Amino acid sequence: MIQGELTTLGLGRTEERAYEALLREQADGADDLARLLDLPRERLDAALDRLVEHGFARPPDPAHEGCLPHPAAPAAAxxxxxxxxxxxxxxxxxxxxxxxxxxxxxxxxxxxxxxxxxxxxxxxxxxxxxxxxxxxxxxxxxxxxxxxxxxxxxxxxxxxxxxxxxxxxxxxxxxxxxxxxxxxxxxxxxxxxxxxxxxxxxxxxxxxxxxxxxxxxxxxxxxxxxxxxxxxxxxxxxxxxxxxxxxxxxxxLGGGDGGLRGPQRELLALLAAGLKDEAIARRLGVHVHTARRRISRLLESLDARTRFQAGARASSRGWLDS
Missing domain, CATH: 3.30.870.10 (Endonuclease Chain A)
Incomplete structure (x- = not known):
């Protein structure tokens, strides 16, 4: 019921996809992002507005039409x-x-x-x-x-x-x-x-x-x-x-503090801070492909499809408070 959990927090799958695309800087503008996510522009604009409303992004520069909002760090948002x-x-x-x-x-x-x-x-x-x-x-x-x-x-x-x-x-x-x-x-x-x-x-x-x-x-x-x-x-x-x-x-049940080991907590904190794969790899001192494999295993252990879901689950359980 992962999708239900995100809906409980006030966000849905469309907002999640848009937010992760903003974090990864995958598009140059709103039209480009709409094509990337295969969404009508009106639906994308509504999702971006909800991200701004809920504190996951700062409003775009009104002087530049089609400019994207600036994503906030996941942990704080x-x-x-x-x-x-x-x-x-x-x-x-x-x-x-x-x-x-x-x-x-x-x-x-x-x-x-x-x-x-x-x-x-x-x-x-x-x-x-x-x-x-x-x-x-x-x-x-x-x-x-x-x-x-x-x-x-x-x-x-x-x-x-x-x-x-x-x-x-x-x-x-x-x-x-x-x-x-x-x-x-x-x-x-x-x-x-x-x-x-x-x-x-x-x-x-x-x-x-x-x-x-x-x-x-x-x-x-x-x-x-x-x-x-x-x-x-x-x-x-x-x-x-x-x-x-x-x-x-x-x-x-039986999970204690969620079963996360020290390295997993460190990786989760880096993801929650909004770091990209290359920056995470540098912080961990590993190759970027190794970092991506660790990220995939972490998401699997949290029963999360995406980083956003992993961050939502970990933050709501207090795993990122320190």
Whole structure:
């Protein structure tokens, strides 16, 4: 889901391609760049405008028509963009907390499951919640994403994987204190589960096919515990990006600090600084072909197609902070 991760940051594939072309100085002007990327000029201009808007480039000289923007160093631009997205997600988390408090008050007043408006259903009681989760998972067709923190839940991920449904999960690091849970996750990972670990997962969440989201109880599911089922498009549009942001910053299970060795971190920092292949080779004291091979291996280890994706992933996880 690399493309989804970049979209979460506010940029897409077209902007990424244009930005990397600017970094490599592959074109002499806007028309040349449009031909190089095989894009209509209008679409390229829109992508360049978005790069300027998000801080990835400085505006071109207005005195020279067709002049290209000047690319900013990737590391600084990525940090600015990520901080902006984090601020937006903090606001969404606050909205989520208010929604949860309103639902808890509703359950306290009426004691029965009922709709609370705006496409939100309140489900009360352990058995009712378990049945609702089972029904949502049975209806899943493409993908289920999960955020889990104490008290931990145990959805039947194995059955989803057996049906070919993709599953991604972010587990709060506290969950690794249970060896049995860790072994079970490792076994499911071998069957296709993509699981990552984060230090402070902000909420419990289960989203099915990006169309309906369930927020499990924040406390142990007793007789009065309540879950929220969110089907409204606007609300789901806030919750799914929340998952993607946590997913992007999380570490693969067993990956520690991402599994990057010292030389890989040095190379990643050089890429993030915007250096070209020849300059990187000089800094590393190797031939340019050797530097390019190392860059290719680094991108592969980060599951990234391009340098921009590698920089976005590393910066969002804090690997470039030093």
């Amino acid at each position: 990525l940090r600015t963009l990520i901080h902006r997205r984090q601020a937006e997600l903090h606001l969404k988390s606050a909205e989520l907390a208010r929604l949860r408090m309103a639902a808890d008050r509703l359950v306290g007043d009426f004691g029965e499951p009922r709709a609370s408006g705006a496409g939100v259903e309140v489900v009360t009681g352990r058995r009712a919640i378990a049945a609702r989760v089972e029904g949502l998972l049975a209806a899943a067709e493409r993908e289920v994403v999960i955020l889990d923190r104490p008290p931990f839940t145990s959805p039947d991920v194995g059955a989803l994987l057996a049906r070919g449904v993709k599953v991604r999960a972010v587990l709060d690091r506290a969950g690794l204190a249970d060896p049995a849970r860790t072994r079970a996750l490792a076994c499911l990972a071998g069957r296709g589960l993509r699981v990552r670990v984060a230090g402070d997962v902000p909420a419990k969440l289960l989203a099915v096919d990006r169309r309906i989201t369930l927020l499990p109880p924040t406390e142990a599911a007793g007789p009065r515990a309540s879950a929220l089922v969110v089907g409204d498009g606007l609300l789901c549009g806030a919750l799914v990006p929340l998952f993607e942001a946590v997913w992007e910053r999380a570490t693969p």
